[in-house]
Amino acid sequence: MDTGDASYIKQLNRRILIEEIIKNISLSRSDLSRNTGLNKATISVQVNELINENIVIEKTEGESVSRGRKPILLEINGGAGYSVGIDIDEHSILLAFCDLKGELFHKTWVPLETIDFEEVMEQLMNHLTPAITQFNEQYKPIGLIGIGVGVHGIVSNENEIIYTPKQQWSRLHVENVLKETYNKPVYVDNNANLCVFAEQVYYEHIPDLFCITLYSGIGLGIINNHNIYRGYQGFAGEIGHMIVEPKGIPCPCGNKGCWELYASEKALKKQLNEKYPELSPQESIQQILEEGVDSEVLDYYLDYLSIGLNNIINIFNPEKIILNGAFINGHTDFINNLERKLTSKFNNYLQIRASFLGDNACALGGAAVALKNFFGVNMLNHVNYHYFKSDLLEI
Incomplete structure (x- = not known):
């Protein structure tokens, strides 16, 4: 093995150890060895370097399971x-x-x-x-x-x-x-x-994850095999400009009938202001969802939101989809009403939920x-x- 190979292996081991320490919050050298399969000598050298770089710290916590010293635990030096x-x-x-x-x-x-x-x-x-x-x-x-x-x-x-x-x-x-x-x-x-x-980092550590943002426009973030999918030049995810009405509303992008003109929360706010001018958009949504008020506005909006969502599910077959919007976050009924409109037999996914991070x-x-x-x-x-x-x- 030449020098370059040795350097690569060292960096690979370092990455494995850091990932394991981060994931487990706090663990001992013995735990690291068991979890990673690396020998104790390799772990000792790598951990000492990380401590010297102030990336990792040692802590003595809890009671030992037998008489003797308490275990020394490693964690990231926050x-x-x-x-x-x-x-x-x-x-x-x-x-x-x-x-x-x-x-x-x-x-x-x-x-x-x-x-x-x-x-x-x-x-x-x-x-x-x-x-x-x-x-x-x-x-x-x-x-x-x-x-x-x-x-x-x-x-x-x-x-x-x-x-x-x-x-x-x-x-x-x-x-x-x-x-x-x-x-x-x-x-x-x-x-x-x-x-x-x-x-993915804070809630859903799975290899494939979708997040649709709905605030003023509509964007799609894709995690594929633990990496952000960006496409050929980084332009992937501009799903808001998927055409859902070929002769629809003109969009600044140059097309007509783009999805975000009908299914973004900006579009919903506009319709709510026209229908319920005496209420704020949040108040009108709250009233519709909590009191069961029949609303053509909300039904119209969810129809278009479900059209785009149906297309995404059928094209990509995602495991989980997170919807992030001011109206949707915290409103389970919103998601339930939306899922009832996903009627295609080809729709196959594990879960659609609102964002917890907002x-x-x-x-x-x-x-x-x-x-x-x-x-x-x-x-x-x-x-x-x-x-x-x-x-x-x-x-």
């Missing part, structure tokens, strides 16, 4: 550093800060008064810079390890913003601006991709992508940590 996830939408930016164990410790919403790219970047950094300065002092010795950015539009495989329908941004580089300022790795992706990644998903996914790349792992699994089992996102 307080040594952190990542930042950023969700850039039309009217606001969400910043999410997660420690090295993936736990959200700070988030902030930044309202936007402009869609001008340079002004948005300036406003972003006006909030980001003091926060990074503060948290670099608290999370030592590593500090900031990277930044993940979600954009509501098409992003190429080279991190370039190709087009955003809301802001009309084209051929722009968030990555360059943030890299030059903070000198840390920056990863830019479509918001739906980051949403599905966050769902509008925090994109920023959390950005922070998680930065962590994954920092650790150099193939998979990031925080499911066993149970971070968001209730309303814990209000930080």
Whole structure:
């Protein structure tokens, strides 16, 4: 075996060990050996390096099963550093800060008064810079390890913003601006991709997962064999521009009758405002779902939502589909009504459910992508940590 082969094996073993430590939260060297099949000498060398790099720490916890020393447990050194996830939408930016164990410790919403790219970047950094300065002092010795950015539009495989329908941004580089300022790795992706990644990391550690975002447009994030599926140049998942009415409403994309013009929550809000002008959209939805009020508006909306969903299920045969929208999240009846409209005998899936992460998903996914790349792992699994089992996102 030559030097290159030895180096590759070492990196492979390191990745395996980090993934195992993250997944199990805390475990001993003996546990690592049993779980991975690596010998104790290899584990000892690798673990010592990770400890020296401040990535892993040792803890003595609990009572030993027999007389003698308590077991020494290994876990990720959460307080040594952190990542930042950023969700850039039309009217606001969400910043999410997660420690090295993936736990959200700070988030902030930044309202936007402009869609001008340079002004948005300036406003972003006006909030980001003091926060990074503060948290670099608290999370030592590593500090900031990277930044993940979600954009509501098409992003190429080279991190370039190709087009955003809301802001009309084209051929722009968030990555360059943030890299030059903070000198840390920056990863830019479509918001739906980051949403599905966050769902996989925190809730659904399965190899194939779909997440459909429904807020102002419709996006599809696809996890295929534990990786985000981006397509040929990174444009995959623009499912909102699937045509459901060939001679329908004109869309800014150039087509007519795109799915998101009928089945996004923006479209539903418009119809609800016309039908129930005295109520807010949330109040009207709540009344319809809780009081059983017959609503042509909701039925019309669910008809179109089910058409697109039926197409996705029949084309891809996903195991689980997560729907992420302000109306759907928290409303089981919404999902039940939708599933009743999926009548095709070809529909085959395990579960459709609402998101538990909601509008925090994109920023959390950005922070998680930065962590994954920092650790150099193939998979990031925080499911066993149970971070968001209730309303814990209000930080």
